[in-house]
Amino acid sequence: MAQPRDPSAQPALGRMKPLPALIFSSRWLQLPLYIGLIVAQCVYVFLFLKELWHLVTHAFDFSEQQIMLVVLGLIDVVMISNLLIMVIVGGYETFVSRLRLEGHPDQPEWLSHVNASVLKIKLAMAIIGISSIHLLRTFIEAGNIGIAGKTANYTESGVLLQTMIHVVFILSAIGIAWVDKMTSTPGKGH
Helix, strand or coil, X not given: XXXXXXXXXXXXXXXXXXXXXXXXXXXXXXXXXHHHHXXXXXXXXXXXXXXXXXXXXXXXXXXXXXXHHHHHHHHHHHHHHHHHHHHHHHHHHHHHXXXXXXXXXXXXXXXXXXXXXXXXXXXXXXXXXXXXXXXXHHHHHCCXXXXXXXXXXXXXXXXXHHHHHHHHHHHHHXXXXXXXXXHCCCCCCC
């Protein structure tokens, strides 16, 4: 009697026909993209440290509002950096190869159940967070003197347009989550 086939067992790449092996191997073309995002992450770390140094060295020269705007800028850099990490780690794990982090004490909690749908929703939520920071900054700067004495030039229609774009981001995230919920099978955990 034949043994039942283990569905988790994958055929070795060498045993695949040439065309499927080439197609399957093409996922590695994404590797330079993820390495490029790691370089972008390094740029954001440099930008964060530069802004933090600016805050620390000029803390006594800034008003409370200016300090709040610099801190919002720091939070913005952190949120964009978090977005980069989600794309780098989640994208690599989902589309290129397993990281084999099971049991590692630093494995992100979300990585254990990441798939393309979960990644899309997490990215949408991160974009909403980043948009929220930008919108809050706009509200604070509108009509006031900005950092380093620069006057913020916001029109009423510009602020309204930015608010509408933020609402579109929120509605898009709700739509993505709704479609994901509608297309997922009952009893299937994400």
